[in-house]
Every structure is written in C-alpha cells, then in structure tokens.
Amino acid sequence: MTxxxxxxxxxxxxxxxxxxxxxxVKAIDGVSFEVAPAELFAVIGPNGAGKTSVFNVLSGVYxxxxxxxxxxxxxxxxxxxxRIAAMGLARTxxxxxxxxxxxxxxxxxxxxxxxxxxxxxxxxxWLGRARREELAARARVEDIIDFLDLAxxxxxxxxxxxxxxxxxxxxxxxxxxxxxxxxxxxxxAGMNLEETEDMARFVLDIRxxxxxxxxxxxxxxxxxMDLADRVLVLDFGRPVxxxxxxxxxxxxxxxxxxxxxxx
Amino acid sequence: MTERTGQVGVRPGVRPDSGPGxxxxxxxxxxxxxxxxxxxxAQDMALLDTRAKKAGLALLLGAAVLLSGLPDDLxxxxxxxxxxxxxxxxxxxxxGYAGQVSLGHAFFVAVGAYTAAAVSGDPGGRTLGFxxxxxxxxxxxxxxxxALAGVLVAPLAARLRGLYLAIVTLGxxxxxxxxxxxxxxxxxxxxxxxxxxxxxLFGFRFDADSALxxxxxxxxxxxxxxxxxxxxAARNLARxxxxxxxxxxxxxxxxxxxxxxxxxxxxxxxxxxxxxxAGCAGAxxxxxxxxxxxxxxxxxxxxxxxxxxxxGGVATVSGAIAGALFVTLLPRxxxxxxxxxxxxxxxxxxxxxxxxxxxxxxxxxxVLFLVFEPRGLFGIWIRARAYWKSWPFSY
Ligand SMILES: Nc1ncnc2c1ncn2[C@@H]1O[C@H](COP(=O)(O)OP(=O)(O)OP(=O)(O)O)[C@@H](O)[C@H]1O
Ligand SMILES: [Mg+2]
Numbered sequence: 001m002t003x004x005x006x007x008x009x010x011x012x013x014x015x016x017x018x019x020x021x022x023x024x025v026k027a028i029d030g031v032s033f034e035v036a037p038a039e040l041f042a043v044i045g046p047n048g049a050g051k052t053s054v055f056n057v058l059s060g061v062y063x064x065x066x067x068x069x070x071x072x073x074x075x076x077x078x079x080x081x082x083r084i085a086a087m088g089l090a091r092t093x094x095x096x097x098x099x100x101x102x103x104x105x106x107x108x109x110x111x112x113x114x115x116x117x118x119x120x121x122x123x124x125x126w127l128g129r130a131r132r133e134e135l136a137a138r139a140r141v142e143d144i145i146d147f148l149d150l151a152x153x154x155x156x157x158x159x160x161x162x163x164x165x166x167x168x169x170x171x172x173x174x175x176x177x178x179x180x181x182x183x184x185x186x187x188x189a190g191m192n193l194e195e196t197e198d199m200a201r202f203v204l205d206i207r208x209x210x211x212x213x214x215x216x217x218x219x220x221x222x223x224x225m226d227l228a229d230r231v232l233v234l235d236f237g238r239p240v241x242x243x244x245x246x247x248x249x250x251x252x253x254x255x256x257x258x259x260x261x262x263x
Numbered sequence: 264m265t266e267r268t269g270q271v272g273v274r275p276g277v278r279p280d281s282g283p284g285x286x287x288x289x290x291x292x293x294x295x296x297x298x299x300x301x302x303x304x305a306q307d308m309a310l311l312d313t314r315a316k317k318a319g320l321a322l323l324l325g326a327a328v329l330l331s332g333l334p335d336d337l338x339x340x341x342x343x344x345x346x347x348x349x350x351x352x353x354x355x356x357x358x359g360y361a362g363q364v365s366l367g368h369a370f371f372v373a374v375g376a377y378t379a380a381a382v383s384g385d386p387g388g389r390t391l392g393f394x395x396x397x398x399x400x401x402x403x404x405x406x407x408x409x410a411l412a413g414v415l416v417a418p419l420a421a422r423l424r425g426l427y428l429a430i431v432t433l434g435x436x437x438x439x440x441x442x443x444x445x446x447x448x449x450x451x452x453x454x455x456x457x458x459x460x461x462x463x464l465f466g467f468r469f470d471a472d473s474a475l476x477x478x479x480x481x482x483x484x485x486x487x488x489x490x491x492x493x494x495x496a497a498r499n500l501a502r503x504x505x506x507x508x509x510x511x512x513x514x515x516x517x518x519x520x521x522x523x524x525x526x527x528x529x530x531x532x533x534x535x536x537x538x539x540x541a542g543c544a545g546a547x548x549x550x551x552x553x554x555x556x557x558x559x560x561x562x563x564x565x566x567x568x569x570x571x572x573x574x575g576g577v578a579t580v581s582g583a584i585a586g587a588l589f590v591t592l593l594p595r596x597x598x599x600x601x602x603x604x605x606x607x608x609x610x611x612x613x614x615x616x617x618x619x620x621x622x623x624x625x626x627x628x629x630v631l632f633l634v635f636e637p638r639g640l641f642g643i644w645i646r647a648r649a650y651w652k653s654w655p656f657s658y
Contacts, residue, residue: 059521085523097518099511101578109504110511114523116504120532123503124496130503138307177522 010073011036012181012213013058018067020053020237027053028064029237035181035215040207042216042224042245045234046257051217052094053237055183058215059091060084072180086114088180092170092187094217100159104150104169107158108141111176144172148202164195171202175210182206182214188223196220200227225249233257327487335479339551340595341588342479345486346547348587349493351571352580353540356497358569359578360506361533362513363420367432368541368568370439373560374412375405375542376549377449379460388458391449396461402546405460409542410535417531436562443557456556459549470550482551489547490584493540497580500536509533510578563622570625574632576641585640590625597621 011034020028028050035041043051056062058069060081069076076084090111099107115137122130145151148168153161158169167187174182184203188196200223206212218224224231225245233240233248235257241248248254330341354368382401384392395401419431443450451457462469462485469481476484500506508529511519520526549555567590575586597617600607608616636643 061517061521080525081517081520082523082525085521091521093518097515097521099514099518101514102507102510106507106510110507110519110524111522113504113508113511118504120500120505120536123500123505124536126499126503130499134503173522 009037012039012072013215014068014070015054015058016068016070018054018057018064018069020050020057020062020064026237028057031067031232031234031237031239033232033239033242035213037213038207038211039213040203040216040227040229041214042218042228042231043234044218044221044224044231045240048236049234050237051234052185054234055091055185055215055217058084058183059089082114085177088178089183090174090177090179090181091183092167092174092185094185094189096163096166096170098158098166098170098173101157103155103157104145104153104161104172105141105155107169108144108172108176109137111173112137112140112178115178140178141176144175147175147205148172149198164191167191167195167199168202171199175206179212182212183217184214185217186219187216188218188220196223203227324491328484331476331480331483335477338479338483340591342483342486342551343548344588344591345483345490346544346551347568347571347591348490348584349547350541350544351568351575351583351587352493352497353537353544354568355572355578355580355583356500356509356540357533357537359572359583360501360513361509361530361537363530363533364425364429365432365534365537366429366562366565366569367416367435368537369560369562369564370432370435371409371412371538371541372545372548372564373439373443373557374538375409375545376459376555376560377443377545378408378542379405379546380457380549380555381449383460383463384458390447390451390457396463398460398462398464401460402543405542405546406539407542409545410539412542413534413536413538414531416538417534418527420530420534421527433562433565436560436565439560440557443560450557453556453558456554459553459555460546462547462550470553486547486551489543493543494580494584497540501578501580505529505532566625570629573629574640576638579638579641582638582641589640593624594621597624 013035015034016032018028018031019026031050031054033041043054045051053062057064058071058076060076060079060083063078067077071084071087071089074087076087076089099110102110116133118127118130118133121127145154148171150165150168150172153165153169158166161169171184171187174184187203188199191199203214203216204227207214216224216228228245230243231245231248232242233251233254240253240257241251243251331338333341350368350372353371354365357363357365379401381391382393382404383396384390384394386392386394416432416435420428423431444453449457462482467473469485470478471481472478473481475481508519508524511522511524512526512529512533516526571586571590572583573586574589575584576582594617597620598609600617600620606615607620608614610616
C-alpha cells in the first residue's frame with residue numbers, strides 16, 4: 001500500500017471544496033480529496049451521488065460554481081477539456097464513448113492525438129515527419145494492444161465489438177494518451193465475472209507497472225475494497241467518509257447511506 | 264479510414280525500432296502467397312497495402328489514360344466529372360469525415376472560380392483581371408481564397424449542429440448569389456458572365472489544340488492528373504492525425520475533446536481544407552467551357568455535390584470520385600430520354616421535361632441510397648467484392 005508515505009510527496013490531484021449545481025440540484029456539494037502518486041483512489045456512492053459529475057469537473061466538461069482543482073500543481077478549472085487532456089488527464093466513460101465507426105486501431109491512435117507534432121500540410125503530403133510520427137505512434141499503440149489483449153480485434157470497427165471488449169478499448173484509448181492520472185468511471189459495469197477479473201488485473205498493472213495513479217468509480221463493492229488504497233464515499237453530492245477500505249466499511253454513516261437512511 | 268476495416272490484420276512480426284535508424288527503417292518484404300501478412304508497420308499503414316489494390320489502381324489509371332482516345336465531347340464531359348470529383352472530395356472532408364453538413368459548397372466553388380478568373384483575367388478587359396495566367400499562381404490562389412472563406416464561416420459550425428448548420432450554410436449560397444449578381448466588375452453580371460481562368464502552365468495552353476493532342480485531350484489529361492493529386496492528398500489526410508480527429512468529432516464530439524482534440528480548431532480546419540478543395544474545383548471547372556455566369560453557383564450545385572457524396576459513399580475518397588462521375592454523367596443519360604420515352608420533353612417550357620426529371624432523379628437517388636445503401640456506390644463495391652471473395656459460397 002502506498003498510503004503511508006503520502007504526505008511527503010506533493011499530490012498529483014488536489015480537489016478542494018468543489019461545488020456544482022444544476023438548476024438547483026446540487027450534484028456536488030463541498031467535495032475535497034487528494035490523490036498521491038501511484039495511488040489507487042476509489043470514489044463510491046449510491047446512484048446519483050455525484051461520482052460522474054466529479055469526473056466531469058476534473059476533465060473540464062463541467063465547470064463548478066465553487067472550489068479549486070489542482071492537477072500537477074496547476075489550477076485546471078476553466079480550462080477546456082482538450083487542454084486538460086494534453087496535461088495528462090485521461091478518463092473512460094460510464095457509458096462507453098468510443099468513436100464507433102473507427103477501428104480499434106484508429107480509436108487507440110486517437111488517444112495519441114496530442115503527442116503528434118505535424119500539421120495539415122505535412123498530413124496532406126505525408127511528408128517525412130508525418131510518416132515518422134505515425135509509425136512511432138503505431139508502435140506505442142501496438143504495445144497497448146498487446147497489454148490489453150486486443151490483437152484479435154485490431155481492424156474491427158468498435159461498434160461491432162462485444163460490450164466488454166469495448167470497455168477494454170476505451171481503457172486502451174486512455175492509456176494511449178500516456179496519462180499522468182487515469183479516471184475510470186465504472187470500468188466493470190455490466191461485465192461478467194471473468195471480464196471483471198481481467199479488468200481488475202489491468203487496473204492493478206497500470207498502477208504497479210506503469211506507475212499511473214488511478215481514480216476508480218464503481219458499484220462493485222468487492223472490487224473497490226480489494227483494489228483501492230483509499231476510498232471516498234459520496235451521498236447526495238456530499239462527502240460521507242474518506243479513508244482506507246477497512247475504515248470506510250466500519251463507518252456507520254456509510255452503512256446508513258447505503259441502506260438509504262441518509263443522515 | 265473505413266475503407267480498410269473489412270480485413271483481418273495479422274500481427275506484424277517485426278517492430279520498427281525507434282532507435283537512431285528511426286521507425287520504419289526496417290523494410291520488410293511480404294512472403295509470397297500471404298497477402299495479409301505484414302512484416303512492418305510501414306507496410307501495414309501504406310495507402311495501397313495489398314498487391315490487389317496496387318494492381319487495381321494501376322488498371323484503373325491505365326483505363327483512364329486510354330479513355331483520352333474518346334470523342335472530344337465525351338472527353339470534355341469526363342474532364343468536368345474529374346473536376347467535380349475534386350469538389351466532391353472536398354465536401355466529403357467536411358461532411359463525410361468531420362460530420363458537418365454543409366449546403367454552402369457552391370459558395371466556396373464560386374470564390375475559387377472568381378479568384379482564379381480574376382488573377383488570370385485580361386487586365387485590359389471588361390471584367391477585373393490581373394493577367395497572371397500561370398496555373399501555378401491562380402490555382403493555389405483560388406484554393407487559398409476559398410479556404411479563407413471557409414475559416415470565416417467555421418465559427419458558425421462551432422456553435423451550430425446538424426440541421427441548423429445546414430440551413431445557415433444554405434444562407435451562404437443565397438448571399439453569394441446576390442453578391443455575385445451585383446458585382447458586375449468581377450462577375451460580368453447575370454446573363455453575361457466573364458471568361459474563366461486560363462489554363463496555362465510553363466507557356467503550354469491546355470485549352471488549345473497542340474502537337475500533343477486536341478484541346479479536349481489536353482484538358483482531359485490535365486484534370487485527370489490533378490484529380491489524382493487531390494485524391495492522394497485527401498487519402499493522406501484521412502489516414503493522418505487530422506483525418507482521425509475529424510472522424511472522432513463526427514462520431515462523439517465530447518469524447519473527442521476529452522481525449523485532446525480541440526473541437527473549434529478542427530472544425531475550422533475541416534472547413535478550410537474542404538473549401539480549399541472547392542475553390543480549386545471552382546477554378547478549374549470553367550476552364551473547360553471557357554466562360555461562366557454568376558447564376559451557376561446556386562442551391563442546385565450544392566445539392567449536386569451532396570448527391571455525389573451520398574451516392575458515392577460517405578467518408579471515402581474513391582466513393583466521392585465515383586459519385587461525382589455518376590452525377591456528372593447522369594444528364595447525358597437523361598438527355599436520351601425524350602427519344603426513348605415520348606412523354607418526356609426536351610423543351611424546358613413543357614412538363615415533364617428532361618431538366619425536371621434530372622432534379623427529381625438526384626432527389627430520388629439520394630433517398631434510395633440513404634435508405635438501401637447508406638455507404639453508397641462504395642458500399643455496393645464492398646458487397647460485390649465480398650461476394651466474389653466468398654464465391655461459390657455466397658451466403
Ligand atoms: N448535465 C446534467 N444536468 C442536470 N443534472 C445533472 C447533470 N449531470 C448530472 N446531473 C445530476 O447530478 C446528480 C449526480 O449525477 P451523477 O451522474 O454525477 O451521479 P453518479 O454518482 O455518477 O450516479 P450513477 O451511479 O448512477 O452513475 C444527479 O442528481 C443527476 O441527475
Ligand atoms: Mg455515474
């Protein structure tokens with residue numbers, strides 16, 4: 001567990017007192033947490049608790065009314081999503097958001113979009129630099145295809161793939177970005193036991209081998225408790241508890257939130 | 264991009280190392296009899312990745328060159344088809360790849376046509392002209408002017424989607440029609456028109472009979488070569504980071520932004536490149552007839568370009584070419600109708616006449632293709648290929 005040495009190094013992500021409301025509905029209400037380097041941080045909570053909204057704030061899709069988000073030492077609130085992505089924030093979506101008409105290969109190559117440096121003219125003429133960079137990118141993408149075991153699907157348009165494979169492709173696209181922080185929104189939702197175990201292994205490998213910190217949202221309590229270093233529990237947009245899986249599980253407020261009787 | 268999804272890739276055996284030799288330094292040969300085994304990514308990512316494709320294209324180009332032996336009136340028609348194909352490839356970039364429906368293509372074609380005509384026009388003539396007849400000047404100028412117009416229009420695309428964008432770009436055509444009709448000094452005015460750009464390259468006039476062939480033959484070969492250049496460039500674009508980003512925006516714009524594609528910049532780029540193609544097509548279009556009228560750049564022209572893309576196949580370069588040839592050659596076929604069907608008149612004052620039938624046919628074909636074969640002629644070709652590949656076990 002990486003929890004012990006946390007205070008010494010600066011956090012990768014620091015969220016302070018973030019609040020977001022939609023026409024009166026408070027989706028997030030005073031949420032604060034930090035993610036340490038190589039930490040596996042989980043966010044859990046009942047339906048509508050605001051987990052996806054937190055991700056949308058982090059990746060720049062929603063702009064919160066209050067609070068600050070510091071990623072790698074820089075304030076990111078108000079930055080457009082593509083700038084935050086270029087800083088190294090990658091995410092997957094609760095409902096797979098792939099580019100459906102493109103192949104697995106093209107979806108992964110798109111993850112590398114901001115790693116390319118060549119421009120439109122070089123693209124039209126396919127001059128040296130465009131060719132060189134595309135080949136280098138392809139080699140990196142092939143590593144990810146290997147890692148996630150996607151070789152069999154390489155040239156298939158993703159819309160034709162089974163749901164579980166699509167989830168894996170989406171993870172691959174996020175990895176292709178070479179992220180400094182990875183946000184996974186319900187990566188095992190709708191998966192069978194075997195697929196869930198595969199995904200859990202991938203998530204652990206990403207953290208352990210690639211050293212990329214991960215923020216994980218999931219309803220699969222067993223998975224979250226097994227994998228996470230620390231857990232944040234949300235209910236109606238408010239933080240209910242924050243601590244190691246064992247601490248959180250013992251917390252009476254958490255039990256109450258999950259049984260429906262919010263404090 | 265979607266053109267290659269049908270085949271099953273075999274794992275490349277050799278990794279191009281990214282060391283000093285650079286990726287792609289490995290030039291591997293494909294073992295005989297294993298057309299789908301790639302031994303280097305460079306091979307896998309090539310435009311023509313199988314021998315069958317190379318042979319097919321060579322055959323097609325050979326046939327196109329041989330066609331230059333056709334009678335002159337047919338050559339002129341085909342040359343016009345090739346130019347239209349350049350325009351259709353352009354529309355396909357913004358509408359097919361990037362998913363931004365534009366009905367304003369005729370406007371950008373007009374910008375290109377007038378830029379080229381003005382640059383190469385006679386300085387002492389009735390209409391505006393700067394007397395620079397070299398294609399090397401007026402063709403890029405036409406492309407650049409139209410691309411600039413595209414950039415100016417693009418902010419609309421950043422704010423509007425689907426039908427709204429279609430309607431606003433339609434407004435552009437009406438606006439252009441009005442401006443071009445009023446601006447006599449540039450356009451010559453409605454019903455009169457002005458001379459088109461002069462197709463001259465290093466002193467050689469393509470619009471005159473020469474030792475190399477008739478006027479029609481020269482123009483035909485010129486347009487064929489230019490079409491090949493523009494088509495290859497578009498294929499390159501499609502397989503590049505930029506083409507991928509366009510498709511990403513079309514398929515899922517939020518996700519595209521979240522993985523790092525700046526939406527506004529790429530929509531602008533799509534409009535710029537697409538309009539640049541339209542501008543070049545416009546510049547070339549009237550070198551064949553030699554003269555053009557401001558009334559040409561109307562809604563029908565935009566609809567014809569949409570028809571070319573939809574009939575040929577969305578988001579494929581070869582489809583846009585096929586669609587353009589189909590739509591250009593269609594009037595030639597409907598012209599024969601009065602001879603075959605006595606109730607169809609060749610006279611525009613009567614109903615039903617050939618022109619009405621033409622317009623109705625475009626509409627009907629668009630609807631039929633959208634309903635039965637959304638991938639257009641390209642889709643039919645894919646199916647035909649699949650049929651022969653699996654023959655005699657077809658279904
Ligand atoms: N774009 C939006 N417009 C209006 N309300 C929204 C929007 N996005 C989220 N909400 C509301 O914010 C609250 C939190 O939603 P969110 O999707 O973040 O929950 P969640 O924890 O991810 O739930 P689930 O487990 O079902 O995915 C909900 O009440 C939801 O209806
Ligand atoms: Mg959610």
